[in-house]
Amino acid sequence: MVDVAFFAVASVLYLGATGLYHAAWVGRARRWRQFATWLLVAAVAVHGVGMAVRWLLAGRPPLADAFESFSFYGWMLAVGYLVLERRTRQPGLGALVVPIALVAILVASFFPKGIRPLLPVLQSPWLGVHVTVSFLAYVTFTLAFASAAGFLWVEGILKGHRPLRWRRNLPSLLSLEALGQRLALVGLILMTGSLVTGALWARVAWGVPWVWQPQQIGALVTWAVYAGYLGAWYGLGWRGRRAAWLLVAGFVAVLSTFVGADLVLPGSLHSFLWQ
Amino acid sequence: MELVLVGLTHRTAPVAVRERLALDSSGKAELLRSLNHSEPLVEAAILSTCNRFEVYGVASDGEQAISAIVERLANLYGGSAEEVKPYLACAQGEAVVCHLCTVAAGLDSMILGEPQVLGQVTEAYETALACSAAGPVLAALFRQAIHCGKRARSETAISERAASVSHAAVELAKQIFGSLDGRRVLLIGAGEMAELAARNLADNGAGRILVLNRSLQRAQGLAAQFGGEAFGWEALAAALCQADVVICSAAAPHAVIHPAAVRPAMAARHNRPLFLIDIAVPRNVEPEVGRLPNVYLYDIDDLKAVVQENLEQRQREVPKVEGIVAECTEEYMAWLRGLDVAATIRDLRSAAEQLCADEVDRALRRLGPINEHQERVVRMLAHNIVSKLLHTPTVRLKELAGEGEGYRSAGVLRDLFGLSANPHEEHHG
Numbered sequence: 001m002v003d004v005a006f007f008a009v010a011s012v013l014y015l016g017a018t019g020l021y022h023a024a025w026v027g028r029a030r031r032w033r034q035f036a037t038w039l040l041v042a043a044v045a046v047h048g049v050g051m052a053v054r055w056l057l058a059g060r061p062p063l064a065d066a067f068e069s070f071s072f073y074g075w076m077l078a079v080g081y082l083v084l085e086r087r088t089r090q091p092g093l094g095a096l097v098v099p100i101a102l103v104a105i106l107v108a109s110f111f112p113k114g115i116r117p118l119l120p121v122l123q124s125p126w127l128g129v130h131v132t133v134s135f136l137a138y139v140t141f142t143l144a145f146a147s148a149a150g151f152l153w154v155e156g157i158l159k160g161h162r163p164l165r166w167r168r169n170l171p172s173l174l175s176l177e178a179l180g181q182r183l184a185l186v187g188l189i190l191m192t193g194s195l196v197t198g199a200l201w202a203r204v205a206w207g208v209p210w211v212w213q214p215q216q217i218g219a220l221v222t223w224a225v226y227a228g229y230l231g232a233w234y235g236l237g238w239r240g241r242r243a244a245w246l247l248v249a250g251f252v253a254v255l256s257t258f259v260g261a262d263l264v265l266p267g268s269l270h271s272f273l274w275q
Numbered sequence: 276m277e278l279v280l281v282g283l284t285h286r287t288a289p290v291a292v293r294e295r296l297a298l299d300s301s302g303k304a305e306l307l308r309s310l311n312h313s314e315p316l317v318e319a320a321i322l323s324t325c326n327r328f329e330v331y332g333v334a335s336d337g338e339q340a341i342s343a344i345v346e347r348l349a350n351l352y353g354g355s356a357e358e359v360k361p362y363l364a365c366a367q368g369e370a371v372v373c374h375l376c377t378v379a380a381g382l383d384s385m386i387l388g389e390p391q392v393l394g395q396v397t398e399a400y401e402t403a404l405a406c407s408a409a410g411p412v413l414a415a416l417f418r419q420a421i422h423c424g425k426r427a428r429s430e431t432a433i434s435e436r437a438a439s440v441s442h443a444a445v446e447l448a449k450q451i452f453g454s455l456d457g458r459r460v461l462l463i464g465a466g467e468m469a470e471l472a473a474r475n476l477a478d479n480g481a482g483r484i485l486v487l488n489r490s491l492q493r494a495q496g497l498a499a500q501f502g503g504e505a506f507g508w509e510a511l512a513a514a515l516c517q518a519d520v521v522i523c524s525a526a527a528p529h530a531v532i533h534p535a536a537v538r539p540a541m542a543a544r545h546n547r548p549l550f551l552i553d554i555a556v557p558r559n560v561e562p563e564v565g566r567l568p569n570v571y572l573y574d575i576d577d578l579k580a581v582v583q584e585n586l587e588q589r590q591r592e593v594p595k596v597e598g599i600v601a602e603c604t605e606e607y608m609a610w611l612r613g614l615d616v617a618a619t620i621r622d623l624r625s626a627a628e629q630l631c632a633d634e635v636d637r638a639l640r641r642l643g644p645i646n647e648h649q650e651r652v653v654r655m656l657a658h659n660i661v662s663k664l665l666h667t668p669t670v671r672l673k674e675l676a677g678e679g680e681g682y683r684s685a686g687v688l689r690d691l692f693g694l695s696a697n698p699h700e701e702h703h704g
Binding site for chain 2: 158240
């Protein structure tokens, strides 16, 4: 249970990082923003060590049950956000993204944490590949959702002539929009990868690539929403609120694929998550 | 030795008085020289902006120095001392320090927190140094005030957010587009306000400027100023497709931009955001236009509300800035007290005695066992060397103090012996 201790420490660090990102958002001290970033880096590091330890203890990638899935998603989201923060140099989104990572970590903590042997059906090198690609797609879509939410918020302020007040570090509308679009594009490519690797693995494991089970349908719907978004962006010139709401819809599809399909419809082939 | 201040500001004197004291740089240099030769004054500096004319001085006698400065200012004003006195504000000692720090922080400016005043304080400092009018006391005072102004602006929001309508327009444009590099600006109507806003946008990187006016001639005149292009009224539809920021100030009896014109333009520009600034009264843009997607419409009242809100926010920062001013004042006063001759001698003596005691102890440890008499001789030797070495400087310093020049030497002495760090040097190397 050493890994769970790491997980617990990381949870506290995530909580602290969430608080600091919000403080940096509301307050004006530059120093806080830096503390927030460093605290998140520390959380990711401790969490990463915890997962590595669990991998060693279990002798398989820690991607198999509900605890491991949510924990991995939270970790990837935090890592993805840190990469984004480094590239865009705009820490504003942290106040939106880091809380989502924290929620994923909290959800994970409610599931049993014991290490169980892998179901025979999951014993395959495809596990690491398929799950990693899928989660990368989910994380990218989550970041796109955060950009869209930020866009809608700033847009509302500007459109409503509401005072900007202390919100002096808001990213500009166009930068948020461009960021959301690029992330959606990358996410769609990753999601395609998720569907393809899933089908390949299914053919090996079950003999058929596609069985129309809820999570597969959810993934397909998710894929379609983002494909539709990009089609509207390039083909119809959709910009602004309409386009941003499509990204929000896409995130709802991600959530229902990731959580909903199995929660609402137990017994599906992906529902090993909930055993 | 005392700090004095005599001056008038926008609060104490109307512009009709202030303008008679406006000096060019050679006039300032001349005044500084004449002030330096006025009896009790040993240092002087002038801070002159369109809102204030202030003389800072250091003198052995404050009251005398103030009347000497008032005399000079009356000469300059071309009247008697009694005539100018009602407009003048005088201060001595700590109040002078507090005032200059307040000014540098922007608290005493007409527009709270405006940034230019810090540059003007720096300029006053440099002029006074160049004319050799400012000595160590005023130089340190100005450095401390500049430091205070920088702290206020970086640690509080006193200078943040636009404080004028044209700056507010730029700020909003940046919030929409991010960088303004290469953004096209369309001026509809060639009013003065539009020109100001366009100039601000151009200064912030905006690219091409298009000017649209009923009279093509006036449009061409304005366009020439910005290196832009001029069009007649009929080009409105095409211009709306190209421009990112539109500033409307046409004198028209009714709206000239309707949703029916903007809708096709938005489609043609692939829904890139369009920022409309309507500073005309009556308004040039129908309010309905602002409801279209990706169109952001601000009229003059909206912009004024933004400025008002920003100024209120600055107002809320005042207590924080006052705290910084108080800290900076206290820091400077502590340094100034260090220039006191008696305290300097005391500090020098105690530092020397400490050094002496330490060295004697070390020597005795190395000597090993010696008798009491021998030890006393060693102690006496060290003590006598230190005392005799310090005797002449101490006497000289007391003599200088009697002549009113003691603080300069005390400052030098502190510097040479490293008795206490000068708080201002740390910040300004």
